[in-house]
Amino acid sequence: MAAAHELGRYGEQLAADYLRAAGFKIIDRNWSCHEGEIDILARDGSALVVVEVKTRSGRSHGTAFEAVTPAKLARLRTLAARWLNGQTEWFSAIRIDVVALERFAGEFSIRHDRGVS
Template sequence: MFEFLKKFKQKALVYGKSSEKTAEKYLRKKGYKIVETNYRCKKGEIDIIALHKKYLVFCEVKARRNQTYGSALEAVTPSKIRKIRLTAEDYLLKKNLKDADCRFDVLTIDETPDGTRMELITNAF
């Protein structure tokens, strides 16, 4: 039983990392310059930090292989938003960028029977 859960979690991690790489490529095509990926601190993690036009963008990537647990966008909960904001604040302080114009984007990747659907929500929260 535990072995099954371990393998399931490993597959989810691999899928998550693959989705983040797909997201990086997508954002680059949209004109984003990737500054950092997987920024971590005690407060949380930010998947992608990028420059886009005049903004420093903190981007959350959410991917779903199916809709069993809801859409990718539904996974961006108020609790997750709070952690992202706190982590962004930590990043800005550590990098001495407290006066930077910032934005929070969400990139969703949903696998459907019709194929993969990606949606970029700028200034999501």
């Protein structure tokens, strides 16, 4: 399980680097409350982006995107509301993005889907 945890943390760092390079401003990482955790909160222009990061070393358990279920998206919406409750910053919109990383032959591929819910 430790290897999976390390893979996940490494994937989150790659995702944050990718988002910064794409012009996003990272606001917070691994924000949590009693209901769960948001991997990355970012600003894309004036929009708040809740980013779910999924990292896989193979497809034996399905693709990284298949792990983001409707229940997970609903929980992310609830968590976003909790996070926003403690903020004074204004956002014109809120969306949920998924950044999926899959490792094949030692190399990671990154897929970024915007506004998945």
